[in-house]
Amino acid sequence: xxxxxxxxxxxxxxxxxxxxxxxxxxxxxxxxxxxxxxxxxxxxxxxxxxxxxxxxxxxxxxxxxxxxxxxxxxxxxxxxxxxxxxxxxxxxxxxxxxxxxxxxxxxxxxxxxxxxxxxxxxxxxxxxxxxxxxxxxxxxxxxxxxxxxxxxxxxxxxxxxxxxxxxxxxxxxxxxxxxxxxxxxxxxxxxxxxxxxxxxxxxxxxxxxxxxxxxxxxxxxxxxxxxxxxxxxxxxxxxxxxxxxxxxxxxxxxxxxxxxxxxxxxxxxxxxxxxxxxxxxxxxxxxxxxxxxxx
Numbered sequence: 381x382x383x384x385x386x387x388x389x390x391x392x393x394x395x396x397x398x399x400x401x402x403x404x405x406x407x408x409x410x411x412x413x414x415x416x417x418x419x420x421x422x423x424x425x426x427x428x429x430x431x432x433x434x435x436x437x438x439x440x441x442x443x444x445x446x447x448x449x450x451x452x453x454x455x456x457x458x459x460x461x462x463x464x465x466x467x468x469x470x471x472x473x474x475x476x477x478x479x480x481x482x483x484x485x486x487x488x489x490x491x492x493x494x495x496x497x498x499x500x501x502x503x504x505x506x507x508x509x510x511x512x513x514x515x516x517x518x519x520x521x522x523x524x525x526x527x528x529x530x531x532x533x534x535x536x537x538x539x540x541x542x543x544x545x546x547x548x549x550x551x552x553x554x555x556x557x558x559x560x561x562x563x564x565x566x567x568x569x570x571x572x573x574x575x576x577x578x579x580x581x582x583x584x585x586x587x588x589x590x591x592x593x594x595x596x597x598x599x600x601x602x603x604x605x606x607x608x609x610x611x612x613x614x615x616x617x618x619x620x621x622x623x624x625x626x627x628x629x630x631x632x633x634x635x636x637x638x639x640x641x642x643x644x645x646x647x648x649x650x651x652x653x654x655x656x657x658x659x660x661x662x663x664x665x666x667x668x669x670x671x672x673x674x675x
Contacts, residue, residue, distance in 0.1 A: 440497045443545065448538065450505065450512060454548035455497060455541055461485055462549045463500055467537045467556040469523070476525040477560065479506070481516065481537055489542060490517035490657075497541035507536040514632045515659055522654065527635045528562040535560055589618035589649050595669050597623040597640075597662065608671045611652040617672065618649045619660060627665055631672070633658040 441457040448454060457463075463486035469477045481504060489501045504516040506523075513527060516537065523535075538555040539547045547554040591611060596603045611617055621629055621638070622645045629638040629648060633656060638648040640662070652674040660669045 440499050440541070441547075444548065444551065446551065448546045448553045449510060450507075450538075450546075452540065452544055452546045454551070454553060455545040456548050456551065457499075459549050461500075463539050463547050463554050465504065465537055465539050465554060465556040467535060467558045469535065469558055469560060472522065476528070477523045479521045479523055479535070479537075479558075481519045481521075481556070483519065483539070486539060486547075488517050488519070492542045493517075494544075495542045497543045497545060502539060502541040502547070504537045504539050507538070509533050510536070513635075517657060522633075522656065524633070524635065524654070525562065528560065530562050530564045533560045533562065534558075588616070590615040592618045592620060593670055594620045595622075597621065597625075597627070597665070597667060597669070599624065600665060600667070602667055602669055606668045606670050608657075608673045610673045610675065613652060613655055613674055616649060616651050618647055619669075620645055620647045621669065622646075623662070625665070628663040629660065629669070630663055631658060631660050637663075 441455045444454040444456050446454050464484040465486065466482045467479065468482065469479045472478050485500050487501055488503060489498070490503065492498070492501065493503055505512050506514040506516055506521060508528065513523075514521065535558045536555055537557075538553050541547060591609065593609050609617065619629065619631075619638075621640055622643070623640040624643060626642045627640040629640055629646070630636070631648070631650065633654065634650055636648060636650050638646055640646050652672060655674045658672040658674070660672060661667060662669065
């Protein structure tokens with residue numbers, strides 16, 4: 381009898397040890413799962429900087445099969461609590477126009493661009509007559525007169541999630557619009573002040589620059605990884621780019637372009653005479669090369 385009782389006690393202790401081990405394993409798996417999902421931390425990036433924009437597999441709203449005019453998938457959300465945007469503009473006393481975006485149920489999140497779609501967060505695109513001219517990360521933007529040809533035009537701002545899908549309600553993108561009439565250069569309201577238009581610097585890049593940024597594009601990847609290039613207003617920056625395929629470089633906000641021959645280095649030098657955050661990207665492959673932060 382004593383040996384039988386001892387055996388039963390040993391079996392009971394074994395069962396208790398197994399139960400504790402199973403409980404600890406379950407707790408470890410639960411904690412690991414919470415860490416993987418971020419536990420409310422920063423959104424996971426679904427594609428690396430320098431790659432083409434892809435839609436994230438976020439669960440916010442409903443990803444529709446339809447796309448906006450720029451080819452971005454629509455992310456449908458209920459009308460109640462959906463992001464809203466209005467666009468207003470006024471002439472700048474020196475040059476062009478100052479644009480203001482009034483948003484509701486929306487916040488600008490430049491540090492999370494390229495990550496998963498989060499409710500009421502993201503950035504905006506600015507279009508002139510249906511052509512994208514800038515990506516906006518805040519409520520104010522200066523539109524230079526040099527970017528707007530003479531005549532009547534339509535400006536549109538559209539809100540996007542961090543994964544570059546367009547926020548939509550009832551199948552329509554969330555956007556705001558305003559009309560703009562640009563006078564002929566030199567006429568009242570043209571903001572020329574009688575000065576001759578400045579000539580853009582030659583694209584050869586042979587003139588002296590305060591900063592030089594060297595970038596290589598190969599197999600759809602940007603090296604080094606895109607980052608912000610900080611400049612003081614008035615500094616000159618040289619963008620030296622080598623692409624393995626023919627493309628076009630575009631500096632948003634400055635309306636500067638440069639042809640990129642396949643396999644050959646090309647250089648664009650410009651004076652950072654406007655403050656703000658300006659993207660440098662390629663037209664054909666839609667790759668962000670760098671961001672010019674001018675203070």
